[in-house]
Each structure stands twice: as C-alpha cells, then as structure tokens.
Amino acid sequence: MPVNLVAPEARSLLPVAGVELGVAEAHVRKPNRKDVLVVKLADGTRVSGVFTLNRFCAAPVLICKQHLAAGTGIRALLVNTGNANAGTGNDGLARAQQTCEALATALQCQPEQILPFSTGVIMEPLPAERIIAGLPQAIANLKADNWADAAEAIMTTDIVAKGVSRQLEIGGNTVTVTGIAKGSGMIHPNMATMLGYIATDAAVSQPALDALIQHAVNRSFNCITVDGDTSTNDALVLLATGQAGHAELTEADADYLALREAVTEVAMLLAQAIVRDGEGATKFMTIQVEAGQDEAECRQIAYAIAHSPLIKTAFFASDPNLGRILAAIGYAGVADLDVSKLKLYLGDVLVAEQGGRAASYVEADGAAVMQQAEILVRVVLGRGEASARVWTCDFSYDYVKINADYRS
Amino acid sequence: MPVNLVAPEARSLLPVAGVELGVAEAHVRKPNRKDVLVVKLADGTRVSGVFTLNRFCAAPVLICKQHLAAGTGIRALLVNTGNANAGTGNDGLARAQQTCEALATALQCQPEQILPFSTGVIMEPLPAERIIAGLPQAIANLKADNWADAAEAIMTTDIVAKGVSRQLEIGGNTVTVTGIAKGSGMIHPNMATMLGYIATDAAVSQPALDALIQHAVNRSFNCITVDGDTSTNDALVLLATGQAGHAELTEADADYLALREAVTEVAMLLAQAIVRDGEGATKFMTIQVEAGQDEAECRQIAYAIAHSPLIKTAFFASDPNLGRILAAIGYAGVADLDVSKLKLYLGDVLVAEQGGRAASYVEADGAAVMQQAEILVRVVLGRGEASARVWTCDFSYDYVKINADYRS
Known part of the structure; x- marks a missing residue:
C-alpha cells in the first residue's frame, strides 16, 4: 500500500x-x-x-x-x-x-x-x-x-x-x-x-x-x-x-x-x-546526512543506507537494527571517516555516538520510531558543513512478490 | 535451503x-x-x-x-x-x-x-x-x-x-x-x-x-x-x-x-x-563478464548484475527477464560502453545482441536455463581481453523473512 x-x-x-x-x-x-x-x-x-x-x-x-x-x-x-x-x-x-x-x-x-x-x-x-x-x-x-x-x-x-x-x-x-x-x-x-x-x-x-x-x-x-x-x-x-x-x-x-x-x-x-508508491512499500524513509566535508560524501553515505537490503528489511520489520546502519555508513566508501565522531539519530532519538551505542539510548525509544510510517534517519558526521538528503522506502515480502511474479 | x-x-x-x-x-x-x-x-x-x-x-x-x-x-x-x-x-x-x-x-x-x-x-x-x-x-x-x-x-x-x-x-x-x-x-x-x-x-x-x-x-x-x-x-x-x-x-x-x-x-x-548457504538462497549464479577492456570494468558490470534486487528476484522466480540484466549492464557505470556490441548468454543460450533480443532466441530456451539450480550468466563485451567472475545467489521471500525476523 x-x-x-x-x-x-x-x-x-x-x-x-x-x-x-x-x-x-x-x-x-x-x-x-x-x-x-x-x-x-x-x-x-x-x-x-x-x-x-x-x-x-x-x-x-x-x-x-x-x-x-x-x-x-x-x-x-x-x-x-x-x-x-x-x-x-x-x-x-x-x-x-x-x-x-x-x-x-x-x-x-x-x-x-x-x-x-x-x-x-x-x-x-x-x-x-x-x-x-x-x-x-x-x-x-x-x-x-x-x-x-x-x-x-x-x-x-x-x-x-x-x-x-x-x-x-x-x-x-x-x-x-x-x-x-x-x-x-x-x-x-x-x-x-x-x-x-x-x-x-x-x-x-x-x-x-x-x-x-x-x-x-x-x-x-x-x-x-x-x-x-x-x-x-x-x-x-x-x-x-x-x-x-x-x-x-x-x-x-x-x-x-x-x-x-x-x-x-x-x-x-x-x-x-x-x-x-514504491513496490511493496510500507514505510517512507528520509535519510539525512549532515556535517560532512562535501555533498558528495553525504550522498554516498545516504545512498549506502538507502540501498542496503538489510536496512530496508529491518525497517519493514520495525526493527531498530542499528548495527546495520552503522555497517552501511562504514562501507559507504568515505575512506578517512572517523566513526568515533559521528552521531546517528532515529527521528529525535540519539542512538549511536563515539563508535557505539549512545549511553542514553534504550531500545524502546528506537522501536517507537520504527513503528511510524514516516521515519527520519539522521547521520551527523561531525567533519564539515555539507549535507544531503535521500528518500527511500522499506523492503517487504511484497517487493519480492511483485518482482518475482510480475511477468507470470 | x-x-x-x-x-x-x-x-x-x-x-x-x-x-x-x-x-x-x-x-x-x-x-x-x-x-x-x-x-x-x-x-x-x-x-x-x-x-x-x-x-x-x-x-x-x-x-x-x-x-x-x-x-x-x-x-x-x-x-x-x-x-x-x-x-x-x-x-x-x-x-x-x-x-x-x-x-x-x-x-x-x-x-x-x-x-x-x-x-x-x-x-x-x-x-x-x-x-x-x-x-x-x-x-x-x-x-x-x-x-x-x-x-x-x-x-x-x-x-x-x-x-x-x-x-x-x-x-x-x-x-x-x-x-x-x-x-x-x-x-x-x-x-x-x-x-x-x-x-x-x-x-x-x-x-x-x-x-x-x-x-x-x-x-x-x-x-x-x-x-x-x-x-x-x-x-x-x-x-x-x-x-x-x-x-x-x-x-x-x-x-x-x-x-x-x-x-x-x-x-x-x-x-x-x-x-x-546465502540467506534464503534457492539458486547459485555465476556472473561471468568477458572481453572487457580491463578487469575493473568487467567486475563493475558483474557486480551491477549480482547486486540488482530486480535480477535476483527474477532468478528466484525462474523468470528469464533479460531486460533487467541489460538495464544493469547499462547502468553499471562503464561510460563508453557500446551496447550494440555486447552479447548476453544465459547458460549456452544467446539471448541478446546488437542492442536487443537475439533473433535466434526463444523464451522457452531461456526459461529452461532459469529452472536450473546453478545458472551461468555470461556477458561478452566485445571490447577487449579482460574478464571477471562473481558468484551470487537469488533473492527470495526467505531473504526478507530471515532479515526482517532475525532479532524477534
């Protein structure tokens, strides 16, 4: 829907x-x-x-x-x-x-x-x-x-x-x-x-x-x-x-x-x-990457998150699976990224900083955000003034169904 | 399995x-x-x-x-x-x-x-x-x-x-x-x-x-x-x-x-x-890209195919959906690729050449290859001597299930 x-x-x-x-x-x-x-x-x-x-x-x-x-x-x-x-x-x-x-x-x-x-x-x-x-x-x-x-x-x-x-x-x-x-x-x-x-x-x-x-x-x-x-x-x-x-x-x-x-x-x-209206979409996600050195690296990280089937299935499942997001940030290809300086937010909830889970984070807060139909993922890189924003949807059973069955 | x-x-x-x-x-x-x-x-x-x-x-x-x-x-x-x-x-x-x-x-x-x-x-x-x-x-x-x-x-x-x-x-x-x-x-x-x-x-x-x-x-x-x-x-x-x-x-x-x-x-x-043993895998695919100018561009195209959720769901469905493979070759990022020169094979079956479907191709031949558990996708670029090979699996309902349900 x-x-x-x-x-x-x-x-x-x-x-x-x-x-x-x-x-x-x-x-x-x-x-x-x-x-x-x-x-x-x-x-x-x-x-x-x-x-x-x-x-x-x-x-x-x-x-x-x-x-x-x-x-x-x-x-x-x-x-x-x-x-x-x-x-x-x-x-x-x-x-x-x-x-x-x-x-x-x-x-x-x-x-x-x-x-x-x-x-x-x-x-x-x-x-x-x-x-x-x-x-x-x-x-x-x-x-x-x-x-x-x-x-x-x-x-x-x-x-x-x-x-x-x-x-x-x-x-x-x-x-x-x-x-x-x-x-x-x-x-x-x-x-x-x-x-x-x-x-x-x-x-x-x-x-x-x-x-x-x-x-x-x-x-x-x-x-x-x-x-x-x-x-x-x-x-x-x-x-x-x-x-x-x-x-x-x-x-x-x-x-x-x-x-x-x-x-x-x-x-x-x-x-x-x-x-x-994305195929099988049940959630609308805004991926916002801020405080980067340039827009290109912000887009690179935003797309790494937005393209990850693991992250998209976690959003479908309303699972605040933060490790998957950190992993995507890590493999996005920004070679000199210092992960200890970045902050990750789900909606308004600070979920990760200093290279790991935020001390203030409790999973119930993350889970509450993940239940929503519109979710903001914010990554603050802490290394500059540039930003980028990407919109995507989650990855559901129906995505597979639509794409596996379409021609038959 | x-x-x-x-x-x-x-x-x-x-x-x-x-x-x-x-x-x-x-x-x-x-x-x-x-x-x-x-x-x-x-x-x-x-x-x-x-x-x-x-x-x-x-x-x-x-x-x-x-x-x-x-x-x-x-x-x-x-x-x-x-x-x-x-x-x-x-x-x-x-x-x-x-x-x-x-x-x-x-x-x-x-x-x-x-x-x-x-x-x-x-x-x-x-x-x-x-x-x-x-x-x-x-x-x-x-x-x-x-x-x-x-x-x-x-x-x-x-x-x-x-x-x-x-x-x-x-x-x-x-x-x-x-x-x-x-x-x-x-x-x-x-x-x-x-x-x-x-x-x-x-x-x-x-x-x-x-x-x-x-x-x-x-x-x-x-x-x-x-x-x-x-x-x-x-x-x-x-x-x-x-x-x-x-x-x-x-x-x-x-x-x-x-x-x-x-x-x-x-x-x-x-x-x-x-x-x-890939999550939810039902098929094992070898993506082989040949006759490229260098190994890097062959790998780039092989990975574009291997990463496409659209192609992976088509393999799951045993659907010889060639357009998806051609599209992936086209967006792989090889800027000067002349698509009219490449040939695409499913197993031994020539499915596309000269920018479109091969004259000899009938869908039943492609469908027969897609039914198999091990499938070779061969792309012959016609522009050099280099080649690359990538192995991947298909993308099934179970992939979503495993990744959506894992933590619950």
Missing part, C-alpha cells in the same frame, strides 16, 4: 495556459485502459529535459535527445505505456520515429518537433501501429484541464496516480506549475520506468530553463531510490509556455528564484510520491 | 601438522552450542590476514591488525560467535584485549601473540567473562583432527558447516591445506559475518604468504556477494606452520605456484559455500 499517498483530485491539478492533453485507449499491451497520452504545446513553448544515464537507454530517449538538439521547437509530447521500446535496437528507433511522424502529420508540424516517451515491458517490439491508430482519439479529447486523466494514462504498475500543482505571482500575473509523474521504483519489474512532466505558463529563457530543471532534478528525482536500479527510460521534461503575461525571466531575476522554488517543490513532491 | 551444499564429513577435513583446534560451549549468547574456538599454532607458524575495509570495523579486527603488526609471532586464534564486538567503541577494545590476555596466560605466551575474532550480534557488549570461562574447556580438547567441530563452532545463522581440504606434493612431502569458513551473506541480519581460516603445513616465506593470501582472496571471497553489504568483521587468515618438511618456498619457486593453486581452490570453494 502506498505510504500516505492518495491520487490528486482532478480539480486540484490546475491547467497551464498553452498546454492541452489528450488520452486514448490504444490497447498497447492490454485493452480497456488509457495508455497513450498526447501533450500539445503552444508555439514558442520552451522545453528542457533530463534523461537516464543508462547505456542501454531506450529508443525514445535517443530520439528525444536528437529532437531537442535539432532546435526547431517542440510542439507535442507522445507518451505510451505498456511497452518501453528499450533493448530493441534499430528496429525500436524506426518504430518510435513512425509514431512521431504520424503525430506530426496529424498536428501539422515536423517529426522532430515531437518528443516520444515509452514505458512498460523491455525488449518487446513497440506496437507502433496500435499507438498510431490511437492518436485520433487522443487528439480529439485534447483539453487544458485534462491533467488527472494524463496522470492516469502514464501509470504502469503504479497503484496511485501522481500529480501536483502550485501557483505563484510574477509581475502581477498568476503563474501555474503543474506536474505529473509515474514510476514505483527507480526501475520496475521489467518495466522502464520513471517519467515526469512539469509544465508552467511562466516565460523563461532557455538557459534559465535548463538551469532550473537541473536544480529541481538534483533536489527531487536524483534523491530517491527504491531498489537502486536505474531505468533505461527515465526522463523528466520541463515545459514553459510563456503565456502567463510577464516578461521573460533569466537566472538574474528575483522572480526566477521564486519560480525555481515552486518547480522544485512540485518535482520533490512527485519524486516522493514515487517512493511512497 | 543451501544450493548443492552439504556439511563436510569430519574425516574429509585433514589435520594440518602444527595446528590444534579446541571448542567450548561458553554460552556467549545461547546455551548448549559450540561458540568458542581456540586454534593453537606451533611456534614459527607464519600468519597473514586480510580484513574488512568497513570504517566501522570491529574491535577484534583492530586488535588483529595491531598484533600482526607487532611481529612477535602468532601462537593462537580465539574465535567467538554470538557477539560481533562491533560498534562497541573503546569498551569493546578493552573486552577483546581481556580475552587475549586470558588465553595468553593459559597458553604461556604474550597477549599480542593471540588473534581475536568475533561474529554475531552488533552493538552489544562482548561477554568477555563468559568467553574466558570457556577457555579451559576449549584448551582441554585441543587436537589436530578437530576441524569439523571447529567449522561448526564458528557458525552463526549458517545452515551448513563449511570446510574443505586439499593435498599436494612438495619436494617429496605431502602438504595439506585445510580451510573452514562461516557466513551466509556478506553481512548477516545484524550479524557480522564472514570468517575464514585456511591452514597449511607448507613452509612459506612471509612475503610469499602475504602475496598468496591476496591472490587467493581476490579469486574467492572478493568475488562473492549475497546482498552487497560489507560486514564490520570480515576476516580471512592464512596460516603456514612449515612442518611439512620441505624447504621454505618463496614466490620464485615452482612449488609455490602449486601451493597457491591449492590454497586458492580451497578459498574459492569456501567462498562459494557461503553463497550456496
């Missing part, structure tokens, strides 16, 4: 001027479910994307990068679920290109003005003809207040649809930021995986938009892990239609910082939603 | 001249089980050890390193289960030292001639007084043909005791190599963890012995993973009593290579036994 996560009400996902969304039941893999999404963008919309670093990146990821590099402006996104078009070689590229051509014809633009995204089973040929056959239905229901349907259309094994909106004022105009995402692990069973779309009607210069997405992703999607696996298809796209009516923002503007904060918050909540 | 692993028959573990072993039921943590082992070494025995790189290394590991550095010769090993004496700070060091002093007094040697080892629960004070009280019993039953009892005495959550012997001829003399090990994960629930002891009556110079253990560990204990966690207590010790009657070997001797091969084989079989 997702941890403290419910699907957003349709009316809570606010339209973004210049963005229309339409969905179709195209039977990509299964009948009777929304599995194709078209997002139509007003002319002049600026687009920035970050994509998986996996060397086996999927065909649509390669094409997205090409089309963004072409610089002719993006007019639509085309997303399908049910098939990831990953591990499909040249044939996969050709099929993805066919879907772009079909949508470009329908929308009267160029194929390189379409960004394709696929999520679903790996190593199966993309049924391009079924996606293309579904396009008229998706185009027919294009509308601005369709974000909730869109959030649902991009789900794969997600239990709950994920979306969030924020508004702010810029130069007397109301600016909206709305985002949706899917994923319930950094990688799924044999699914591939994390997709996120955040749109705003703010006007932002391209360099500022590129900086903004990097800032937001570093504080959101790059801070989560369910199982440590990095998907072949991960993608986050930030769209700025420029229709809010204010002057274009650059990084030097004070309003840019306000927009950046709103977009980062939307990204963070979407990323956290992915962890809350 | 352990995968193709049975406890060694007592008579199959051959005595090593100059080594006597005695065990005691000292009630370190639980009554009525062998939990203390004393290994007494003939004067002049050469000792070499490799220890965990975990920064939170346990008190006995620190003391072992000090005592080996003292260079006064090692006369005995003292091993306890039930308590790891890790995460115990200065108090842990003092307690470990007390046990060394007590054994040194009993054996009429110096405390720095004792190497202490502990395995068991982390962050609990070592009951030094109970271990010391058990020493007379262990010393009373010191004998050369006690390896099977010793293998049993060092078990924690191991299901099966682990030991193996080999013999070879050096200069007309029979030389024996006998080893025992414990561990059923690189780290246990809240146990700490892998211990290995290999003894030979060969005569080997200290530099050659140090080189030998490094060679052996790199091809054995450094090639296994159950859950990717590195323990605070891991230790492997190689003992050479020099009583076989031949002249002392240096690295230049041809016979040194024969000995190295025998010791490496013993180490490899012990390491594999740990994986076969």
